[in-house]
Structures are given as C-alpha cells and as structure tokens.
Amino acid sequence: MNMRAFTFVLLLFTGLSVQASDVLEGQALFKQCLSCHAIGPEAKNLFGPQLNGVYEKPAGSVAGYDYSAAFKNATAGGLVWNDESLDKFLESPLEYMPGTKMAFPGVRDPDQRAQVLAFLRAVGVDGVLPEEPAKPEKSDEQKPRPLASEAVIPTHGVLHIGRSALPEEVAAWDIDIRPDGLGLPEGSGNAITGGEIYDAQCAACHGVFGEGTGRWPVLAGGLDTLTEERPEKTIGSYWPYLSTVFDYVRRAMPFGNSRSLTDDEVYAITAYLLYLNDLAEEDFELTSENFVSIQMPNEANFIDDTRADESYFEPSAEPCMSNCIDTPATVTMRARVLDVTPDGE
Secondary structure, eight states, rough: OHHHHHHHHHHSTTTTOOOOOHHHHHHHHHHGTTTTOOOSTTTTOOOOOOTGGGGGGGTTTTTTTTOHHHHHHHHHHTOOOOOHHHHHHHOOOHHHSSOOOOOOOOOOOOOHHHHHHHHHOOTTTTOOOOOOOOOOOOOOTTTOOGGGGGGOOOTTTTOOSSSOOOHHEEEHHOOOOOOOOOOOOEEEHHHHHHHHHHHHTHHHHOOOTSOOEEEEEEEETTOTTSSSSSSSOOOTTTTTHHHHHHHHHHHHSSTTTOOOHHHHHHHHHHHHHHTTTTOOOOTTTEEEGGGGGGGTTTGGGGOOOGGGGGOOOOOSSSSOSSSSOSSSOOOOOOOTTTTTTOSSO
C-alpha cells in the first residue's frame, strides 16, 4: 500500500468521520491560505511555512523557515500538531498562540475547520494533492448546451439573459464613499481599539508603527518628503481624503480576508491610522458624524482632472500603431525610482 492510499485508509478510522468530499471541500477552502502558505510537490516557504505533511512531521520543523518566538516557545513546550491542536489554532491563531506571526483571524465554522484538516491530512510530505473524482459520463440522452456564439439573436435585440439586480444585491456592492461623506455607514471607533485590531490584523504586513515590513506598503510618516527625489507617499503625507482610507480598509483589508471587518472596526482602524500619522490623539474617536471634518494634509495639492474637456486633448487623427518614427527608439529617461531600467546600453 503506497503512502497516498494509506492516508485515505486512515481517514476512514478518524473520529471526524472524514469523507472524500470533505477533503475536496477542504482543498477549496484552503485557497484563502495560499497567499501565505504553499502546498504541493514544489512548495516553498512564503510569509508562512509550506504545509506539506503537517501531520507527519514535528511542529515547527519546516527547514529554512524563521518561526516566531511564540511558536518556538510552543514547540519547546511540547506542541504537537494533531486534530485537536490544529483545530484550536485554526479557530483563532492569535488566541491559541499569542504573538504568532499568523495574523489570520481564524475559521469560526467547525465544519469548515474539519474540512481543511481533512485536506491537510490527505497531503503527505511529498505534497501530492488529492485528485477530484472522475465525473460520470453523459448519457446519450443528454445533449450539450449550445455555444453562445451559436445563439440566434432575435430581431428586437433582447436576449432575455439574466435578471435585474435585487436592491440588496446592489447595496452589497455599492459601498464606495465620497470625500463629502456620501456612502458612509453609521458607526464609530476609537484609536485605542483600532490599535488592538491593527496589531492583530495589520501589523504583520504594515509594521507595528505603520513603517511597513519587506515590500509591504508604508502607512505612516513621510511628512515633507513629496518634493524629494524619492518621496514617501503615506496616508499622512500624500493621501488626499480620509474617505479613501476608510474605503480601502473596508473593501480590501485584511489581506487574504477582505470584507471581514465590521463598520465599527473599520472606523477604529482608520482612527488609529490617523493617530500613527500624528493627525489625531491616542484616544480620538472617529464617527460617521465627525468624519467629514477631518482634512488630510495633502488635500490642497490635488486638483480636478479636466483634461478630457480641453480642446487640445481631443484626438485629431487615428493613432499610429506601427512604424511611427523614422529613427531608432532611444532611452530618454531612466526610471531610477522604480529601478526597472537596466544598467548599460
């Protein structure tokens, strides 16, 4: 019996009553982990260690990965990855192991955690992934659906495809916020609470004080640097409106788990980002009422883009797409800031 077959035999005798479908469901759920953890035959360490054979080797033993002090202390204290410990860790990493670098808020649904564990259990140290069961062949009575290119368009031009979006569906997507506050949800949050959420959800990428880690964006500082050759474009030094900060945090953060924050949590984090940039006091509370009163330092340096309304901007002829100049192309400027122009000729 090979290791893969042995692994699936083990699944039949676990207390979780794991089915093959659980393994495949767990594989689908694991996609939210791929931004930090690799898995598979060619897996390498990313922000987190590669997870091949979690059940088959000691905790904290992935070669070449720099574990946090909290994780090293846990392994020194006898941490062993099994169903119970991994289930508790996945439920809330920061509660199970305070100080861990894994800022992921956790998987609250116990059934989803069981499915993820089933998937991890099915992947050995060789990283071979479970195979999806073959789909049953179609019977002769089943006819393939026609291709869209083969559809006959009626003379009136209406295809009757889809339906109008429901009001609640529109509301779920219509979350943008204007600088004048239009679109802001009701709520509030203070910088102290925001600092706690930031440490748990944001500091792993953006640094404890917004200084950024590695190539992740810097969020604080950079005042009076916009006239320098390499300006530091942070929230405090560059961003024109606070609505942009709130909207981006609410829409895209935390990385890998966007839209998981409540409106009050977004207010709190935004208040804390103001504090990090010396634009608010430590106990400042940001609310939907005082939001529009906050003016960012660089707002006056942004102007409306009116180029489309200017006469010289309108194209006077068809654009040239090939052989547009008679002489060979030459480099007229080097992108030193972006570091993309090769040295030499």
